[in-house]
Amino acid sequence: MNIMLKKKIIIFVHPKKKPPMHKKYPFIFLFLCSFFMVTAQEDPRVTLFPWMQSYYNAGAMGEKEQNLNFTGLLRQFAMGSKVEDDKNSQISDDDNNNNNNGKPTYIKTDGQQVFLNIDSYIKKIKGAVGIMFLKDKNGFQDNIGFKLGYAARLPVRGGKLGIGLQFGFLNQKINSFADKLDPLQPGDPTLTNLNQVESFLDFDMNFGLHYQAPTWYVGVSGNQLIGGVRVSGDGTTLLPARQLYITGGYIWNLKTPVPWSVEPNILIRSNFSTWTMDLMAVARYNGILWFGVSYQLQHAIAILFGAVPFYNNTNVYLKGLEIGLAYSFVTNKTGYKPSSSWGDIDILIRYGFNFYKEKPLTGYGSSRHLYKNQY
Numbered sequence: 001m002n003i004m005l006k007k008k009i010i011i012f013v014h015p016k017k018k019p020p021m022h023k024k025y026p027f028i029f030l031f032l033c034s035f036f037m038v039t040a041q042e043d044p045r046v047t048l049f050p051w052m053q054s055y056y057n058a059g060a061m062g063e064k065e066q067n068l069n070f071t072g073l074l075r076q077f078a079m080g081s082k083v084e085d086d087k088n089s090q091i092s093d094d095d096n097n098n099n100n101n102g103k104p105t106y107i108k109t110d111g112q113q114v115f116l117n118i119d120s121y122i123k124k125i126k127g128a129v130g131i132m133f134l135k136d137k138n139g140f141q142d143n144i145g146f147k148l149g150y151a152a153r154l155p156v157r158g159g160k161l162g163i164g165l166q167f168g169f170l171n172q173k174i175n176s177f178a179d180k181l182d183p184l185q186p187g188d189p190t191l192t193n194l195n196q197v198e199s200f201l202d203f204d205m206n207f208g209l210h211y212q213a214p215t216w217y218v219g220v221s222g223n224q225l226i227g228g229v230r231v232s233g234d235g236t237t238l239l240p241a242r243q244l245y246i247t248g249g250y251i252w253n254l255k256t257p258v259p260w261s262v263e264p265n266i267l268i269r270s271n272f273s274t275w276t277m278d279l280m281a282v283a284r285y286n287g288i289l290w291f292g293v294s295y296q297l298q299h300a301i302a303i304l305f306g307a308v309p310f311y312n313n314t315n316v317y318l319k320g321l322e323i324g325l326a327y328s329f330v331t332n333k334t335g336y337k338p339s340s341s342w343g344d345i346d347i348l349i350r351y352g353f354n355f356y357k358e359k360p361l362t363g364y365g366s367s368r369h370l371y372k373n374q375y
Helices: 027-033 051-055 176-180 189-196
Strands: 067-077 083-085 106-107 111-122 127-138 140-157 159-174 200-211 217-221 228-232 243-250 252-254 260-270 276-285 289-296 300-306 321-330 345-352
Touching: 027 067, 051 067, 051 111, 051 127, 051 217, 051 243, 051 260, 051 276, 127 159, 140 200, 300 345
Parallel strands: none
Antiparallel strands: 067 111, 067 345, 083 106, 111 127, 127 140, 140 159, 159 200, 200 217, 200 228, 217 243, 243 260, 252 260, 260 276, 276 289, 289 300, 300 321, 321 345
């Protein structure tokens, strides 16, 4: 009887020459995330989300190290949207004509959001501190928010891992729009509470992890983790929902005579009841101009433009200026109605400057000791 033995093949990989798996991590992570589908009310939505990382992820504070960064964003959303004012447009029993000369009256429901973020990397504490303000006017709510946080910045495999924690307050104020709501079923306790209470104040906490390599980044974070500790106001109305955010992006530098890069980005968010996803692709020319497109799942398609006008300027106080503009075209069915939104617009201004000055090299005697006093 002949027995054939198969030769065992052993593949040895030198520990110093491991396959570059770290380059595959972001793609594997985003691939798995594409199957993560959970079904929630959203936090304020921003089209230019790659420039607002600190808002979604506490670990992203100080992503531009050795710089004091200011980021401001003005967002006008659901522009032109309106709903019929049923209370002022009811049919008269006498003449079957609507008030206002037979024409229905409408209430504007468009909104506005203002973001201001300031963060800075501080060498002595090996991390970044940040502060953020938010003003959100949306429907019957006028909200003002405040966040204060810290993110440790740790070197990991050629990049930086940010581990951040934020504490914040949110003041929710009910405006006059709530008085004009005319539900089909009267006596709704939620609407009754809205009309009786002027404002609510909540305390909450955010936590995030953000890893940034030279050509890619990835992050996961949870906001409103406590679910809202009601400081004042009714304890059951308009409580914040917990939010989960997953972000990622890559910089693909093209081999062209003039420097070009293509930068895809993704943002997935969920409150464990519903979920949304934003996809963005930005082309950057010579570090100065950038433009691109964005798709917001079941909401809108956006076009983006921006510039770093003083990118090649020798003045360090001008180099850090960046401006951006995004316009979103509503694509869902409500956008086709005459009384619905005809788009959103984002205006971004970002500015950062070098907070730490490099120490000049000094030494004594021979050039062999040039770096003696640097340390």
